[in-house]
Amino acid sequence: MTSDDIEVVRQLVHARSGVVIDPGKAYPIETRLAPVARREGFESLADLVQAIRIHRNDRLIWAVVEALTVGETSFFRDGAPFEHFRDEILPVLAGTRRERTIRVWSAACSTGQEPYSLAMILDDERSKLQGARIELFGSDLSEWALEKAQSGVYNQFEVQRGLPIRLLVRHFDKIDEMWRLSPRIRQMVRWRRINLLADLRALGQFDVIFCRNALSTFDAATRQRVLEQLARALPDDGWLVLGLDETVVGVTDALRPAPGRRGVYRPNPAHRAAAA
Amino acid sequence: MKTCLVVDDSRVIRKVARRILEILGFETAEAADGVEAMAWCRTSMPEAILLDWNMPAMDGLEFLKQLRREPAGHQPVVLFCTVENDLEHITEALEAGADEYIMKPFDGDIVCAKFTQAGLIA
Incomplete structure (x- = not known):
């Protein structure tokens, strides 16, 4: 070229x-x-x-x-954010969201490994969730990536990056040389094509948003605009989980870091009060 | 430094695995089949074992079953590394006491991911 x-x-x-x-x-x-x-x-x-x-x-x-x-992704990428979701975020949500549905969004999820990782955690933790209703959304810009995500079919290389073997055995079937997620896990995720540059207000509120390793591909002005839109989609006590090398610091004060949790951010009440 | 015993009847595979493991910070030792591997373990139990399935003398599954009956045989983290890639084989390996399972062909990324999952590297 x-x-x-x-x-x-x-x-x-x-x-x-x-x-x-x-x-x-x-x-x-x-x-x-x-x-x-x-x-x-x-x-x-x-x-x-x-x-x-x-x-x-x-x-x-x-x-x-x-x-x-189309972004690089893998099951349980970086490990820690998923442990944090399972051990700290979910128990809090199960306790505080009794009256309504818990909504979780995996934004810019590429070929779907991230929302499926969250779905497998939810499936494992079901007994501790006290019957909470949970909606899990996966979105990406790419139709192609979403089609692959929706199929739930991955090759041998993909299922060996980040997926513990016991979860492979529990949730996947082997079809020829490919591995397909069980209908139970696939049905937990709803898919939507979403461009993070668009107006996101119509999507409503989410208790947790995973948006990992997408912001770092944007220019500074876009990064700020997207982060502020994501912040608006969170309730006061919501969570935003970014890539380990991504931050809101110096980009926007609509969010602030969760102490001791790399890549985890919460809405900043001071910013909300000023905006109101 | 942690030691990983590489058990595979292919010298080429052992060499590839050794190079990857050394980059990951392991001391490595090699055995060409289950009998050699067992002798090694009886002398000095490694922290990790990367284990092929199909080998002459004693295959990987038989080795693993014997290992888990040895005193201190529960200690090593055992990762199968084999061309056998169907659910029956994987399930059989896990039931025999395997901790993780790598389907060949593998590369450095996969070995690193699996060793991380098995808690061998942070």
Whole structure:
């Protein structure tokens, strides 16, 4: 790809998703776009970019944006945030949300390993949840990722990254060389295509939002806007769980770190009072 | 430093595993089948054992069953590492006392993830 072509693609991706692509990384851009070009019947990546320039075809543009924004993920990624969810967040919610449904959102979940990890925890902990009603949502920008997530089918490499073998045995069936999650776990998650750049107010409130390793792909202004939208979607005593290397500090004061919990944030009451 | 005994009849696999384990900070030892591995364990019980299934002399499952009957044989964390990748084999291994299970082919990421799950590395 020429540097002009790469610039066209970078600008499209940024405008549609807020994701900033490193212009120095031509190789991964080409690797990810090659299947799109093939699928759409173009002879080369240059032809694909040319078609976008001329026709501005929305479906084609989204195919390109999606291919370049699918995030890396794995079951129980980084371990600790999931232990925190199980051992500290869930017991509090079970105690304080007796009257209403507990809502948990795994945002920018790529191919679904994160919401399914949460679903397996909820399944394991069911007896301790005192009959609490829980809704679990998974969302991503990419239709392709969501389709894969919804299928609940993973390859041998994917089920060996982060998933303890006993959970594989308990929750998966082997179909040829692939592994499929049980209908019980799959049915616990509801899927939706959500662009975090869009207005999120219609989604309502969530007690817990996992949004891990997406913010770090955004530019600073987008990061602030998305964080403030997520903060608004939380009740005063809600939780936001970010990637281990992501922070709200220096980005927005709508949230503040949960003491001693790396990557965990709570709404900042002072900011709420000022905004009210 | 923790020791991991690599039990596999393939010299190539042992070498690949050893290189990965050394990067993860383990001292490594090698055995080509269950009999050799048992002799090793009776001399000095390792903290971890990476165990192939199909081997001459004594296979991995038989070794594991014998190991768990040894004094101090409950101590090592045992991770199967085998081409056997169906639920029957995995279940049989867990029932015999395996702690984790790696399906070949494997790479450094998988070994690291599995050793972390088994509590061998932080």
